Amino acid sequence: MEITDPTVPKYLQNFQVSQECKNLISSLPEERGWVVPTMYKYQGFWHHTWQLQGVLSFQKHFHAQDTDILLVTAPKSGTTWLKAISFAITNRIKYPVTSSNHPLLKNNSHVLVPFVEHVYAENPNPEFSETPPRLFATHVPFVSLPESVHNSKCKIVYMCRNPKDLFVSAFHFTNKLRPQYMGKNSMEDMFDLFCKGVFLYGPYWDHVLAYWNEALRRPKEVLFLKYEEMKEQPGTQVRKVAEFYGCPFTFEEEKEGIVDAILGLCSFERLSNLEVNKEGYLPTGEMKQAYFRKGEIGDWKNYLTAEMAEELDMITEHKFQGSGLTF
Numbered sequence: 001m002e003i004t005d006p007t008v009p010k011y012l013q014n015f016q017v018s019q020e021c022k023n024l025i026s027s028l029p030e031e032r033g034w035v036v037p038t039m040y041k042y043q044g045f046w047h048h049t050w051q052l053q054g055v056l057s058f059q060k061h062f063h064a065q066d067t068d069i070l071l072v073t074a075p076k077s078g079t080t081w082l083k084a085i086s087f088a089i090t091n092r093i094k095y096p097v098t099s100s101n102h103p104l105l106k107n108n109s110h111v112l113v114p115f116v117e118h119v120y121a122e123n124p125n126p127e128f129s130e131t132p133p134r135l136f137a138t139h140v141p142f143v144s145l146p147e148s149v150h151n152s153k154c155k156i157v158y159m160c161r162n163p164k165d166l167f168v169s170a171f172h173f174t175n176k177l178r179p180q181y182m183g184k185n186s187m188e189d190m191f192d193l194f195c196k197g198v199f200l201y202g203p204y205w206d207h208v209l210a211y212w213n214e215a216l217r218r219p220k221e222v223l224f225l226k227y228e229e230m231k232e233q234p235g236t237q238v239r240k241v242a243e244f245y246g247c248p249f250t251f252e253e254e255k256e257g258i259v260d261a262i263l264g265l266c267s268f269e270r271l272s273n274l275e276v277n278k279e280g281y282l283p284t285g286e287m288k289q290a291y292f293r294k295g296e297i298g299d300w301k302n303y304l305t306a307e308m309a310e311e312l313d314m315i316t317e318h319k320f321q322g323s324g325l326t327f
């Protein structure tokens with residue numbers, strides 16, 4: 001169905017889609033979508049129409065620079081958190097993390113570090129700041145990254161999450177994003193789709209594995225993180241990220257407690273209770289509060305049956321067999 005009402009959130013719209021994207025879609029395999037009725041399989045991964053438009057435009061027009069930093073996640077892996085931490089680290093000279101005027105207290109982290117494919121979905125020639133490092137985020141699978149990213153030395157930070165928690169998080173999130181007239185998805189239906197690999201920018205396991213392998217191949221340029229490790233050893237992980245960005249904390253900064261200050265500023269409790277994150281919508285139309293639910297490890301136990309958990313574990317074991325990656 002063609003949605004032509006401009007008051008409809010952007011992520012539900014398809015009227016701005018280019019002829020090129022429409023032509024491509026007509027040749028792609030289809031499946032049931034999580035938020036809109038249909039998803040399409042492009043280069044081995046599933047996308048809603050508006051996202052596919054963004055992927056195509058990003059591939060065609062983006063020029064990576066060696067100094068760029070690209071934050072990559074599959075949806076619901078902790079992107080909101082990774083964006084906040086990365087923004088706080090890379091901008092700490094300009095914006096001291098203890099400042100009461102810090103941009104993270106006034107803006108949602110998805111506004112400060114937008115998804116680059118969303119930017120390109122709307123505008124093939126966006127203007128980005130020229131001051132390095134430029135901080136971008138994306139959900140785009142490794143295979144679909146623009147050639148210029150593959151050919152540059154830009155840094156990629158990938159964050160993954162236990163598939164059981166990720167699935168539960170995605171189930172809740174996408175139901176919040178679905179327009180009322182489409183009704184809610186059932187957990188059983190979405191579980192079957194997820195296991196089949198039909199997920200936003202999925203199959204999830206293929207998304208993770210490609211970046212995992214790249215991190216093994218090019219550890220200086222690709223850093224692989226886990227949401228669970230960030231929760232369990234936040235200080236170690238934040239120091240690792242700062243070092244990877246080429247701006248490790250100085251002795252003075254450490255003495256002043258910068259790591260705890262960054263973790264406090266970016267914590268679930270702090271960010272989720274800010275007015276700016278509780279109210280309103282992102283420029284792309286998503287409710288800001290939908291990005292903050294529980295922020296815990298192991299919430300899957302409250303939702304998945306023992307059989308569902310076992311099935312996800314089996315798929316994960318099978319998919320990651322021999323890769324060295326475990327959860």
Ligand code: A3P
Nearest residue numbers: 076077078079080081169267268292293294295
């Ligand atoms: P839950 O739904 O399990 O609570 P993404 O940012 O990739 O969309 O992922 C959203 C998930 O990260 C949600 O998980 C959300 O609650 C959690 N999250 C958001 N901000 C966080 C933070 N500052 N610290 C830890 N987890 C956070």
